Amino acid sequence: MLAITLLTMASDxxxxxxxxxxxSGRAVVVRVRDGLELGTAVHDYRHGVLDRALPDGRPLPPDWALQVPQDYVDVLRHAVPAALADAGVDPADVIGIxxxxxxxxxxxxxxxxxPLNELPEFADNPHAYVKLWKHHAAQPQADRINHLAAQRGEGWLPRYGGLISSEWEFAKGLQLLEEAPxxxxxMDHWVEAADWIVxxxxxxxxxxxxTAxxxxxxQDGYPSADFLSALNPDFADFVSDKLxxxxxxxxxxxxxxxxxxxGWTGLRPGIAVAVGNVDAHVTAPAARAVEPGQMVAIMGTSTCHVMNADVxxxxxxxxxxxxxxxxxxxxGxxxxxxxVGDIFAWFVEHNVPPEYHEQAKARxxxxHELLTELAAQQRIGExxxxxxxxxxxxxxxxxxxELSGVIVGQTLATRAEDTYRALLEATAYGTRVVVDSYTDAGIPVTELVIAGGLLRNPLLMQIYADVTNLPLSVIGSEQGPALGSAMHAAVAADAYADIHAAAQAMGSVKRGxxxxxxxxxxxxxxxxVEYQELHDYFGRGANEVMHRLKARRRAAKGE
Ligand SMILES: Nc1ncnc2c1ncn2[C@@H]1O[C@H](COP(=O)(O)OP(=O)(O)O)[C@@H](O)[C@H]1O
Ligand SMILES: O=C(CO)[C@@H](O)[C@@H](O)COP(=O)(O)O
Known part of the structure; x- marks a missing residue:
């Protein structure tokens, strides 16, 4: 600590x-000149993810995932001061956030x-809460958006790979209109949490x-009022009124x-606040991976793949x-x-017999580590x-x-480590499909740069290298997104001319x-080859069983 304090003394x-x-939210205090991380702190959201019930116990339907905005402010109040204390620095030296x-x-x-959930009249209405990225209950709206956009040949559709996700702003907005007018x-604004916190x-x-x-x-403008009104006449002014x-x-x-x-953070009033950004996208410069062909996979609960190209x-x-x-x-x-990590967590929590939990605890x-150790002893395909x-x-x-998970090949001899390994591999095949989609479109992926919590699993990493046949580089920081945000703060505070210069000075990566x-x-x-066959069979319409099962589940629950 003494050495660090001496290094950062005066006006560094x-x-x-x-x-x-x-x-949770994680704060990190970073030195502008070289990206040295001096202190960090994490604050868990008090309400976590509301996927079963509202805070008052009111049950939520399947596929819902909500959050409480005040939990985000609590991160500013707790994690930022704690990170400053951990760094042992003078908050007056902080020039941007x-x-x-x-x-x-x-x-x-x-x-x-x-936020509308803070108004007494809406506190018990699920639609007044934050709809988290993994709120997947707007698929019917997404389907209608996609169908209509394809029918009308909307020029923006190819920019989204031909399909708009139920996770995005329009599908969630349309669900809000239709289920809770x-x-x-x-609502005056439909705001990304990335911008709400700023x-x-x-x-x-x-x-x-x-996020826009x-x-x-x-894309040089939003979908037209004419398009929106064809989805639902009351949605015609969604862009101009709400977005x-x-x-x-x-x-x-x-x-x-x-x-x-x-007052919340302990920082000086007036310092630069950078424009909001997304966890995946800020990580690319933190990993110095901003050149065409360098795909960054930010692997945690989910995986985001981001890559730049000049075409x-x-x-x-x-x-x-x-x-x-x-x-x-x-x-971009x-x-x-x-x-991804969510699937491994689900498996560990709901499918692994107690003796594995006991053994892991005793050791x-x-x-995860126990199953990984056992799975690593297997040959491929065993x-x-x-x-x-x-x-x-x-x-x-x-x-x-509306698609769901599948495991083929189970027998009475199948053990937890077998299924765990098959799930690790399945996510690697999923990434391979993504990598191939870029290469086939004429923008080849030449390097995979990995960031995020799943880096902690070396078996998983080797599987990804083998399945994609690509060298894996690894981000130098354990908190890539927070570091990337700090780098954008340095640019916003004019310490660097642009994010490229900040990436050179503050980012780090270990290659190969x-x-x-x-x-x-x-x-x-x-x-x-087997994965692809199953992927296309269940995913491209040959067998619609997954959609039928979801519909039956909804019907059985009376929705
Ligand atoms: N040893 C492990 N191997 C594989 N997955 C793990 C391991 N330990 C934890 N996980 C998974 O990592 C995920 C959390 O990743 P992390 O990057 O910390 O979260 P987030 O994506 O929310 O930032 C959890 O879903 C958990 O299942
Ligand atoms: O979709 C994006 C970014 O576009 C992510 O924010 C989302 O998948 C959540 O990421 P995490 O798994 O929480 O790291």
Whole structure:
């Protein structure tokens, strides 16, 4: 601690980055000149993810996922001061704060930014709460948007891989209108949480170019009122009434820190607050992966794949392509898998017999680590299983959240470690489908750069290298998104001319940490053929059983 304090003494400028994840927010204090991370702190959201019931116990339907906006403010109040204390620095040396958020995570608000769930008349209405990125209950609306857009040949559709996700702003907005018109009518703005938090910090509402582009269908303009009215006449003014607002570019200064936010965080009022950003996209510069061909996979609860290119291409099933969506001057592409770590967590929590839990506890390791250790002893294909990684639906390339998980090949001899390994592999095949979709569209992926919590699993990493036949580089920081946000704060505070310069000085990556093993590549190539067959059979209409099962589940629950 003494050495660090001496190094940062006097006026060595610092920045703070805050990453708002699915379950918690993490703050990091970073030195501007070299990206050294001096202190960090995490604050768990008090209400976590509301996927079964509202705080008052009112049950929620399946596929819902809500959050409480005050939990985000609590991160500013607790994690930022704790990170400053952990760093042992003088808060007066902090020149800027930047944030990133999960997306598309939407807050319905009044004109002053008050979330509707905070109004007494709406506290018991689920539609007044934040709809988290993994709220998947707007698939019927997404289907209608896609059908109509394809029918009318809307020019923006190819920019979204041909399909708009139920996770994005329009599908969730239409669901809000159709299921809770009174909440929709009371809402003045439909705001990305990424921008809402900046609003709390700087007192100004600026819509960031990243979420506006990827999640808000903004491509030199929004979908027309004519299109919206054909979806539902009451939706015609959705853009002009609820969505459209001043845009800010990534790394721009949204405003100065307000007195109130200075009180929450312990930072100086007036310091630069960067325009909002997304967890995946800020991570690319943090990993110095901003060149065409370098695909960053941010692997945690879900996986986001982001990559820059100097050309515009139609990549089927991508989430979107946005000019300057990751860094200025390049086309930023995004794809994703809605469930990855979430699937492993589901398996560990609901499918692993008690003796594994007991053994892990006795050895002081997690069940994930125990299962990984056992699975690592197997040869490829030894478990006799193949799985589809769709337990949270499919974001890319099928863009269908009515799809569900499958495991083929189970017998009475199947053990927990077999299924765990099959699920790890399934997510790797899912990433391979994404990588192939880019290469087939003429923008080849030459390197996979991995960031996020799943880096902690070396077996998983080797499987990804073998399944994709790509060298895996690894981000240098354990908190890539928070570091990336801090870098955007440095740009917003004018410490660097642009994010490229900040990436050079503050980002870090270790190259070629996992290399494909030729024999494994060959073995996985054969397994991948099986995966693709199942993928297309269940995902492209040959067998609609998954859709029928979801419909039956809804009917049985009386929805
Ligand atoms: N050893 C492990 N191997 C594989 N997955 C793991 C392991 N330990 C935890 N996980 C998974 O990691 C996920 C959390 O990843 P993390 O990056 O910390 O979260 P987030 O995406 O919310 O930022 C959880 O879904 C959990 O199931
Ligand atoms: O979809 C995006 C970004 O576009 C993510 O925010 C979303 O998948 C959530 O990411 P995490 O799994 O919480 O890291």
């Amino acid at each position: 400028p610092l920045v703070v980055g805050v990453d708002f994840g699915t379950l 930047g944030t990133d958020f999960t997306a598309c995570t939407m807050v319905p608000v009044k004109s002053d930014g008050t 009174e909440v929709y009518a009371a 609003w709390q910090l700087a007192g100004t509402y600026v819509r960031n170019a990243c 582009g990827y999640k808000g269908i903004y 459209e607002h001043q845009l800010g570019q990534l790394g721009d200064r949204a405003g100065g820190l307000t007195e109130q936010a200075a 515009l291409a139609d990549v089927p099933g991508m989430c979107g392509v946005v000019d300057g969506g990751i860094v200025p001057g390049l086309w 592409y995004e794809s994703g898998q809605s469930g 002081g390791i997690t069940v 478990h006799g299983l193949i799985a589809l990684d769709w337990h949270s639906g499919n974001r890319s390339v099928l863009v269908d959240h 940490v996992y290399l494909p093993i030729p024999a494994n590549v060959e073995a996985y190539e054969r397994m991948f």
